[in-house]
Amino acid sequence: MNNFKFQNPTRLIFGKGMIAELSKAIPAGKRIMITFGGGSVKKNGVYDQVIKALEGREYVEFWGIEPNPSIETLRKAIALGKEKNVDFLLAVGGGSVLDGTKLISAGLLYDGDAWDLVKRGAAKDTIPMGAVLTLPATGSEMNNGAVISRHETKEKYPFYSNYPVFSILDPETTFTLPAHQIACGLADTFVHVMEQYMTTTGQSRLMDRWAESILSTVVEIAPKIKANQQDYNVMADFMLSATMALNGFIAMGVTQDWATHMIGHELTALHGLTHGATLAIVFPGTLRTLRQQKQDKILQYGERVWGITEGLVDERVDQAIQKTEEFFRSLGLSTRLGEENIGDETIKEIERRFNAANVAYGDAGNVTGAVAKQILENCK
């Protein structure tokens, strides 16, 4: 096991009716800015619950943080927050609203253009934020990461700043999510785990098993969600799994990968694909490309998550990769670039970007532009 430091200060407030806890969770006397995405929270009752909980409090609303939150939008939120002298942020929505709000919370204490902060990759000074999560997927509700896009240049970068001081997760808020959002959320959860698990064997028995626990849970609940998206316990399992997939709990003392994510971010930046949808395409390609390097872990994964114990090594690896792709397809997601009309030009552009930035991702540090190209070729 590698040495590590772990701390996660976010308070999780989980369950039916818990949005009402907002009144206690936000300290008295704060000048709050509530950040929202589009209007879905007005249709599903979340907005009403939030406003009711904040009765008598001082707040301003900022609407319109879009999927893959853009610096262009966030600049406006920061300007409004500065104007209103805001000192507490409440993000209400999915991972994009939460991610965007993390940049706002740093931008409010920064004099220059907030894009500087994104380019630096991190910010330490932030004003506190809380969250009401409505879409299980990104894990942003219990980590300090965000991904921010810049539309004019089609760029998309990770950014690290503050953990939400609290996050409220009520599974009932997911009952009316569009099926595609659910599918992307499940894929996102699955691949978040994989980025911390699909490396080498023997680093930590417990972290391996905790990762496999989330994978098995997601595999088990996916068809149940399809059958009945209003089954509270199943949606609660989904919501908890998504949060636990990216809050550091399964990352203690083990190496991480993230090559699939870095390639996926480019597909979103270039084609606007939903994040989870890009992962369902890229991850099987990553496995096909790095099957030798990751062989032992693929075998362990195949056995423990899919029950694959028969056959030669190569056959078992094949089966594990096939099961993975089939799982994503069972969610209703594309798993090949062609299905999304993405061709060789995109592959070439991503290779170019990786080479220009001189990066080498993955747990072995070998996913260069050339390997990213191979991976994408294996997603055709």
Added chain:
Amino acid sequence: MNNFKFQNPTRLIFGKGMIAELSKAIPAGKRIMITFGGGSVKKNGVYDQVIKALEGREYVEFWGIEPNPSIETLRKAIALGKEKNVDFLLAVGGGSVLDGTKLISAGLLYDGDAWDLVKRGAAKDTIPMGAVLTLPATGSEMNNGAVISRHETKEKYPFYSNYPVFSILDPETTFTLPAHQIACGLADTFVHVMEQYMTTTGQSRLMDRWAESILSTVVEIAPKIKANQQDYNVMADFMLSATMALNGFIAMGVTQDWATHMIGHELTALHGLTHGATLAIVFPGTLRTLRQQKQDKILQYGERVWGITEGLVDERVDQAIQKTEEFFRSLGLSTRLGEENIGDETIKEIERRFNAANVAYGDAGNVTGAVAKQILENCK
């Protein structure tokens, strides 16, 4: 899944050589009191590492916090801390030293006798404490619980106050632990998980699997530790498992039991048995007594942890309970009261105490004095 709130602020600093991080982990300018148990940390090099890390800092040492820390000893520590105007505590040792230090950290801000705090069961005002853990077992390094004894009256009660602000866990500090301590630590870890798991099925797929992950890991590493207690990765797995077994991570949204612990505490109070050793005796008796009520969960546990899939329901339950007792025996622990010369008078006294306190423990709230007696009869 039940509604829940979760937060765990402790910073975990884990790995080889990490005691050196103390110099950064304790804020500058603090007047520190370091608390110790007996002298083992002087033999295994931990004391030297701590003192080296704190070179140039202002500190006083308090020695002699015993296993099952007593109010009698802790009063002395509180007096010394008040005299020296201490404002930071560093506990160096096993769970008893950490537990005792939690009471000290509350007692330093309390004018009366600290036993009042224990009787109240909790304290809010505390001075910050950090820890260097040397014995994986109690989980005290990452929770806010403690258990405090009073020798003169043979009483032992749980007490809740502060989380350590940080805990340093270096698996190398466990290389020279006595075999009995290791065995008790493994049993303690195992039963901590059981108290949060062996209730009813279907509350949370993920929490069930995370609990089973710790159980399976403990079962897997126990013989490896016996074979080579200086295998770093195995001891790291042990240390991480013990911490994760009682830091709230596997308790989200599920009911808990703790009847075995409450009975075990009485055995320690009356006979001085090590905590983990009491659990190895009581827990199989709890299963034998409540096998009907816990049947579905025993079956799930038997299948997922021990691979028991054959036979009639009753036979599978029998096997699961037998496997559990055999596991404790494989650690070298007693699993029957007679082996520790504990007879009917103790059973009668525990029944009397439970009745006098009018308690009913367990996840179903039915472990009264009469049921505790049955459980202990089933430990004969």
